[in-house]
Amino acid sequence: MDVLTDEMSKEAPHKSEVIGQSSSERPPSYSDNQVEQPPLELPQLDLGSHLSSSTTVTRDQCIAHLKFLAVLADLRDTISSDDGLFGIHDADAERRQRYPDELNEARARIREKRWAVYTARAVDRYTKWWSIGLPQSRPMATIDDLESTDYENILICDTIVAWDTDNLPPLDILMVWHAHCLNPRNFLEDCIRYGKISTWVTGFPWEVIDRCINNHTMEYTVSEQAQRLFEQKLNIKWNNLHDPSTKQVNCTYCGRVNDVPWTKPDLGSPAQAFKYSHGYADDSFTEICVGCQRFIDHHRLKVAKFRKDLAATLYENLPMPGSFTNLQGIPKGSSIIKTTRGNLGDMLFATRIVQAVGKDLMDFTDGRVDRCKCIADLRYELSVKLWNKKILMKTHGVYLNSLRPGEKIQLRRMMSRYWENLGPFALDLVGAVIRQGTFVDKMDRIDWLHSPTVFDTMDRLIKKYEVFFRIMIENPGHMAVPTLDVDLAWHTHQLSPSRYYKYSTSKAPLGGKRTFIDHDDKVEEGKLSDGFAWTSKMYRRLTDGGVYSECTCWYCEATRTPDLYDRWITAGSVSRARAAADLLHDRPDVSSDPNKNPHISSHNAIRPTTKYYRCGLFRTMQEKRLISNYQKAARRAEKRGQRSDSKSSNSQGDPQYYMPYAFGYPIVMPFYAPYMMDPSINCHSYADNPACVNFTSADGNCCSGTCGKLFIHPAASIE
Structure with missing residues (x-):
């Protein structure tokens, strides 16, 4: 049996062609099966029009986004393949590995590590640019602002950032900003917290960025004057690689700066791979202070970050991170009739609890005493405080014996700002960039930019996205999972944060709560697959028989089988969807390469690090169920005679022999499906695990905000 891989070579273009609309009567193609592709030559895109909040995105914005993703894909390829960069050499793999399978994996991990270090440096540069390079349109939000009845008006800003080719940042900083925006609630929190509302209102400057990208070479370039202005303002180099090879870190004990x-x-x-590397961007970072000879590590730096935020709450009246929006993601202040235990009480609960025990926590987290060595120690200390009913009474203002579910979630939300997060933002931006890299890579492989029907393709996916958004709004209790084409439109929409916020919050169903739809950046892979199957069913119902994933790979066939074929009676939308699914095998616009089709978007898929038995059992059962469904689809195809067709046979494959690629090298896996975590991600290559999620009492178990077991106090359990 053949072994399938997901790597397809890109043929070099040979001539220019202006891309226009397709005149074909058949629905426009999502991919082009021709071996040779013409070079990209796009007409002028209309990116300067001001859209209303009732509009999602335009096809020109989606194309500009595709161009930007192509530039990022080239950047990742260039950095990861630069032998010797950051002292990481390809020869290390050749010397240490004896077997071909291990050799390929070692080569992939070496490339990934270069990209991981580059990304960590990019996030550090972005942090400086965020602080100095972006204008501050208002002071940092205070607790008084959050308690105001017109708190949501904080998002109104009369000024915008005047972006031009002379004030754009380097590509690596744009890359981090892009990933930051694609976590809408976290980006909203950071904009409110640091007073960057004008940046929120202005959004990602597509028109200016597009002018800096060459349509032929896909290179991002600005003038030398723009580079000089950037370097003078921020005191860092334009090129990431020209910055120093060291980072300045303050000792948590004596405060001395260490390089x-x-x-x-x-x-x-x-x-x-690289688990025991111990630089700042490494998993096992440790350094001995040149002044006091004490240890510096990531854990102590996170505690110091918490202590800094705690001091700002106690002495500057600033809210704790995670306290800026309610459970629906809305920055909603107090009502005219103030209540102790309403939405505002939930939203500010984490801030109130640390105010109540602030002095004790300041002493406990003092680096000179070194009692609190990690966030796990802090979690335990807080859990002990929650046993004290006097502290709860001081927090609530009245005697209460339990916590509200909203208060527990807000407390976990605050703690999630410190688990696996070294930076000053609401999430670890290194992990955000790495997870987005999966989507960037898939968009680069599909290569819609070189399709002659790219404009029609964008029109189709925008309409599909509007149906998807309706599914999310009408089913707040379910997780809707996008396909790759839908995700492109969704991401493009989120890069206009203010418009996306207004569009999302205006779509509340009758009698429902206004909700700022978030883009969940971390989803356990099994739940992602289940959500995809559910979304496919809902899409079929809303479109009266539409096929959600226009792909014939084994996974998409297996996902469709229970809904369309495991029925005694078929009628209505099911019958029409079944007919449309059968025709996918004969459509020339559906590629024989599954990586050229817009199936499930799984860049946010993560795998739990727990060894809990039920998690492994559930994963095994899910794999067997998918294989069984695929085998049913294969038997149906044989009966129809489609297996004899070369296109169908190539597109199906066998899930037990599928070999994914990581940074250009095949990785042998016993089982791999498109919904699974990207095999390019090795958690040990990063300072903070980009796939951090746990279901037991291990570190980081509160990141998802749903576990209900962050604290041992019975009042903090939602079970």
């Missing part, structure tokens, strides 16, 4: 290397690479075994 620590970004990485001290140690490949080790492929299964735990």
